[in-house]
Amino acid sequence: MLMKASSQSLTEQLATRFAERIRNRLLAPGARLPSVRQCAEQHGVSPSTVVSAYDQLLAQGLVEARKNRGFFVREAGADAQEPVSGASGDDASKWSAAHWLVARRNPGPVNATALIRGMFHKISDKPQPGMGVFPADWLESTFMPAAVRKATSTRALHEFSLQYGEPLGDGSLRRALANKLAGLNVPASPEQIITSVGATHALDIVSRTLLRPGDPVMVEEPGWAVEFARLNALGMRLLPVPRRADGPDLDVMAQYCRLHQPKLYVSVSVFHNPTSYCLSPGSAHRILQLANQHDFHIVEDDTYSHIAPAHATRLCALDGLQRTIYVGGFAKILAPNWRIGFMAAPTQLVERLLDTKLLATLTTPALLERALAHCIEQGQLRRHSERIKTRLDAARSRSVKLALGAGCTFAAEPAGLFGWVETGVDTDQLAQRMLDEGYLLAPGALFHAERKPSTLMRINFATTQDAAFWKKYAEIVRRM
Amino acid sequence: MLMKASSQSLTEQLATRFAERIRNRLLAPGARLPSVRQCAEQHGVSPSTVVSAYDQLLAQGLVEARKNRGFFVREAGADAQEPVSGASGDDASKWSAAHWLVARRNPGPVNATALIRGMFHKISDKPQPGMGVFPADWLESTFMPAAVRKATSTRALHEFSLQYGEPLGDGSLRRALANKLAGLNVPASPEQIITSVGATHALDIVSRTLLRPGDPVMVEEPGWAVEFARLNALGMRLLPVPRRADGPDLDVMAQYCRLHQPKLYVSVSVFHNPTSYCLSPGSAHRILQLANQHDFHIVEDDTYSHIAPAHATRLCALDGLQRTIYVGGFAKILAPNWRIGFMAAPTQLVERLLDTKLLATLTTPALLERALAHCIEQGQLRRHSERIKTRLDAARSRSVKLALGAGCTFAAEPAGLFGWVETGVDTDQLAQRMLDEGYLLAPGALFHAERKPSTLMRINFATTQDAAFWKKYAEIVRRM
Numbered sequence: 001m002l003m004k005a006s007s008q009s010l011t012e013q014l015a016t017r018f019a020e021r022i023r024n025r026l027l028a029p030g031a032r033l034p035s036v037r038q039c040a041e042q043h044g045v046s047p048s049t050v051v052s053a054y055d056q057l058l059a060q061g062l063v064e065a066r067k068n069r070g071f072f073v074r075e076a077g078a079d080a081q082e083p084v085s086g087a088s089g090d091d092a093s094k095w096s097a098a099h100w101l102v103a104r105r106n107p108g109p110v111n112a113t114a115l116i117r118g119m120f121h122k123i124s125d126k127p128q129p130g131m132g133v134f135p136a137d138w139l140e141s142t143f144m145p146a147a148v149r150k151a152t153s154t155r156a157l158h159e160f161s162l163q164y165g166e167p168l169g170d171g172s173l174r175r176a177l178a179n180k181l182a183g184l185n186v187p188a189s190p191e192q193i194i195t196s197v198g199a200t201h202a203l204d205i206v207s208r209t210l211l212r213p214g215d216p217v218m219v220e221e222p223g224w225a226v227e228f229a230r231l232n233a234l235g236m237r238l239l240p241v242p243r244r245a246d247g248p249d250l251d252v253m254a255q256y257c258r259l260h261q262p263k264l265y266v267s268v269s270v271f272h273n274p275t276s277y278c279l280s281p282g283s284a285h286r287i288l289q290l291a292n293q294h295d296f297h298i299v300e301d302d303t304y305s306h307i308a309p310a311h312a313t314r315l316c317a318l319d320g321l322q323r324t325i326y327v328g329g330f331a332k333i334l335a336p337n338w339r340i341g342f343m344a345a346p347t348q349l350v351e352r353l354l355d356t357k358l359l360a361t362l363t364t365p366a367l368l369e370r371a372l373a374h375c376i377e378q379g380q381l382r383r384h385s386e387r388i389k390t391r392l393d394a395a396r397s398r399s400v401k402l403a404l405g406a407g408c409t410f411a412a413e414p415a416g417l418f419g420w421v422e423t424g425v426d427t428d429q430l431a432q433r434m435l436d437e438g439y440l441l442a443p444g445a446l447f448h449a450e451r452k453p454s455t456l457m458r459i460n461f462a463t464t465q466d467a468a469f470w471k472k473y474a475e476i477v478r479r480m
Numbered sequence: 481m482l483m484k485a486s487s488q489s490l491t492e493q494l495a496t497r498f499a500e501r502i503r504n505r506l507l508a509p510g511a512r513l514p515s516v517r518q519c520a521e522q523h524g525v526s527p528s529t530v531v532s533a534y535d536q537l538l539a540q541g542l543v544e545a546r547k548n549r550g551f552f553v554r555e556a557g558a559d560a561q562e563p564v565s566g567a568s569g570d571d572a573s574k575w576s577a578a579h580w581l582v583a584r585r586n587p588g589p590v591n592a593t594a595l596i597r598g599m600f601h602k603i604s605d606k607p608q609p610g611m612g613v614f615p616a617d618w619l620e621s622t623f624m625p626a627a628v629r630k631a632t633s634t635r636a637l638h639e640f641s642l643q644y645g646e647p648l649g650d651g652s653l654r655r656a657l658a659n660k661l662a663g664l665n666v667p668a669s670p671e672q673i674i675t676s677v678g679a680t681h682a683l684d685i686v687s688r689t690l691l692r693p694g695d696p697v698m699v700e701e702p703g704w705a706v707e708f709a710r711l712n713a714l715g716m717r718l719l720p721v722p723r724r725a726d727g728p729d730l731d732v733m734a735q736y737c738r739l740h741q742p743k744l745y746v747s748v749s750v751f752h753n754p755t756s757y758c759l760s761p762g763s764a765h766r767i768l769q770l771a772n773q774h775d776f777h778i779v780e781d782d783t784y785s786h787i788a789p790a791h792a793t794r795l796c797a798l799d800g801l802q803r804t805i806y807v808g809g810f811a812k813i814l815a816p817n818w819r820i821g822f823m824a825a826p827t828q829l830v831e832r833l834l835d836t837k838l839l840a841t842l843t844t845p846a847l848l849e850r851a852l853a854h855c856i857e858q859g860q861l862r863r864h865s866e867r868i869k870t871r872l873d874a875a876r877s878r879s880v881k882l883a884l885g886a887g888c889t890f891a892a893e894p895a896g897l898f899g900w901v902e903t904g905v906d907t908d909q910l911a912q913r914m915l916d917e918g919y920l921l922a923p924g925a926l927f928h929a930e931r932k933p934s935t936l937m938r939i940n941f942a943t944t945q946d947a948a949f950w951k952k953y954a955e956i957v958r959r960m
Contacts, residue, residue, distance in 0.1 A: 133644075137642075142634075161814075162616035164816045200842045212715075229839060230839040230840075233835070335642060336642065337642070339842065339843065339845050359680075359684065362678055364677070368847070
């Protein structure tokens with residue numbers, strides 16, 4: 001809120017607020033600022049105050065005026081002189097999900113990464129509906145510190161620190177993961193498992209190994225924006241396949257196969273982000289048939305497996321890791337900053353994937369891998385996941401009730417961590433308004449390869465149990 | 481040694497030995513096996529035993545016979561079915577440096593990475609002359625476990641684990657690094673520093689950010705093979721600049737600039753690997769003039785800074801991080817497996833480099849970064865480095881004396897960690913022979929972009945103080 005009693009004038013306050021958002025990429029390069037009238041209404045100030053504030057932004061080189069079209073955030077070229085002020089703050093930053101809040105129509109690779117940069121900015125102390133992970137306090141445990149202490153006894157620490165370690169990753173973790181995968185009917189020996197710096201790194205290694213710039217890649221739409229951004233940055237050609245309740249649109253997929261000969265299909269089969277859809281066995285079978293027929297690989301990102309039933313359908317289980325690569329991680333369930341992920345791959349791909357890992361980072365820190373192995377072996381991670389699931393189920397009931405009460409409908413049956421919510425208004429605009437109230441939303445455009453504006457948004461069930469949020473939400477939607 | 485009393489026949493023992501080396505990439509795809517006569521002599525067996533052993537390898541599909549030319553290791557194509565047996569062993573693996581031991585003439589990207597794979601195989605319990613790092617027992621300390629314990633108190637651990645952390649890297653580490661760089665006259669604010677998964681990852685991030693496939697890149701020759709391999713894998717065009725005692729050959733460099741417009745120059749200015757040469761101020765000035773004139777960036781890999789004098793000439797210091805990027809790491813001096821490296825970059829490049837980091841791994845583990853920050857802040861790392869330097873000086877004197885006694889000469893004035901030694905014989909062949917004795921060497925070909933056979937080899941002064949090694953070396957060189 002702008003404050004009349006502040007030592008700063010209203011103009012300065014308004015200009016400062018926009019400048020911060022632009023620097024922190026909460027307003028992306030190319031985004032249009034609200035019209036003077038809209039902005040004045042929204043902030044309860046006179047149009048002349050807005051004009052003065054916009055003039056200040058213009059003078060600072062942060063925005064540009066386009067004739068008859070209004071004010072736009074300047075494109076941050078390679079020569080931009082702005083330091084990353086927000087991103088380098090010393091406060092523990094908060095992860096959240098959706099962040100460029102007015103989308104460009106034709107995002108290039110550089111701009112596409114803007115949204116990730118926004119992920120790390122702390123907006124307020126409120127629970128953030130757009131967040132992609134569980135709140136930190138949900139993840140607190142006593143077993144994790146105990147496991148770390150075990151791995152950091154002086155002797156163990158020297159063992160894990162003073163040599164480069166195993167290229168594939170810590171042996172005990174790979175054995176624990178092989179057992180875990182066996183429980184999901186994914187047959188992987190420890191020698192088929194390669195650890196990585198989070199699931200993100202595993203997906204990066206797979207892309208770098210299997211693809212060359214210009215290669216066509218099928219992605220799910222809606223889907224996870226970071227994946228789109230990474231593939232864009234690597235120069236790949238994205239083929240978005242509509243994701244339905246039971247799996248990808250198979251007709252579209254078949255057509256892509258005929259026309260473009262895609263090299264890879266990137267899929268979240270279980271608790272798909274953002275819809276929480278789960279793949280049906282029939283779809284899975286048909287996808288694998290297409291993969292065999294048209295000779296493409298599949299990378300299955302099973303990031304949400306920890307909160308999913310073991311019997312959920314996974315492509316890697318049906319296929320037996322023949323042309324599928326399984327990717328998993330522990331950021332969602334245990335420790336986002338440990339950056340431990342892994343891939344389980346067909347035997348004949350392991351060497352090539354390992355080469356890519358070695359050239360990019362050599363090895364990965366064994367100390368945290370060993371601590372994680374301990375948590376898995378002792379069954380602590382499984383019990384922890386069960387507790388989180390129970391807590392999430394309760395949160396989801398409350399959140400759904402509040403969302404319906406606020407006039408939302410669910411575009412997908414509520415399940416997993418995320419709800420895919422129909423708001424009836426443009427969620428890019430809604431997100432900007434809610435930001436003024438200290439809430440970060442994940443607007444639907446974030447999940448489209450081309451950032452198409454959308455009336456949908458993704459909510460995190462763990463962070464939307466707060467009646468105050470939904471009250472504010474309903475109030476603002478009403479005014480839009 | 482082959483054993484007559486073994487339960488395996490001599491043929492089986494010989495075949496097994498070659499099979500293991502091929503699987504572990506100590507004999508690279510395309511490498512020629514010794515002639516039957518040579519091999520028989522070397523192992524003290526009859527030619528028919530060698531023929532039978534080679535036949536077994538042929539039957540196993542590991543080698544192929546080329547008419548009138550002998551036996552060659554088969555090219556491992558994308559479809560090879562061999563698992564990475566050695567690389568996935570559970571023994572703590574040992575890092576060492578030189579590993580494909582008979583080189584191909586035209587290494588492609590896949591084959592180029594073979595040598596790194598060899599880095600992690602434990603050859604024997606002997607000190608390894610080809611190793612690229614200090615032996616683990618040199619790195620042991622009490623301050624490191626203490627710093628880790630501090631960073632893993634339950635409260636700190638939760639703080640460092642349950643959120644994604646700062647995109648640029650832990651703030652306290654970046655502040656400590658900024659101070660450290662100030663001591664080297666490299667002016668970098670904490671906001672210009674980005675942490676990475678080891679120096680390797682920093683170099684990878686720089687390449688991915690500044691280069692597009694096909695771009696020409698100047699590298700030093702001799703130079704570090706992993707850098708060649710990474711740039712090859714990224715599809716870059718390598719322009720090798722001969723490295724002299726005072727710096728790169730400036731005429732060659734100027735010619736490359738005129739003919740190819742290189743985008744980047746990758747340099748180890750201080751204690752260059754493998755020669756331990758240090759850049760002269762005059763050369764540094766001239767390089768920066770060329771960079772300005774022809775508009776290329778420079779990435780300066782200062783991996784060996786911990787054992788170098790602070791006043792050594794660094795391009796980043798002269799240039800003030802205008803078109804230079806500084807890369808450092810702690811694998812050499814503190815903890816290879818912590819995988820902590822960093823880059824300090826011109827302000828206008830920070831955002832782009834950070835985007836690449838985020839897309840590849842999101843953040844990096846803050847826990848180990850904070851522990852490292854503590855070691856730096858308390859002056860412990862500096863004192864530890866001083867102790868290592870003193871120990872290395874003593875080791876170098878002994879090693880140089882032994883090397884000269886064994887008939888070697890030094891192609892570069894002995895300094896730093898590595899000696900660049902003239903043996904008078906083909907070091908690819910020498911390395912194969914010494915491998916039979918349990919010693920891994922780093923033959924000169926390893927340090928050439930095209931793997932040209934060489935009579936030079938790199939030795940690690942810390943691991944060549946052993947008279948037994950030099951005795952065996954002299955004996956084998958005499959027989960060659």
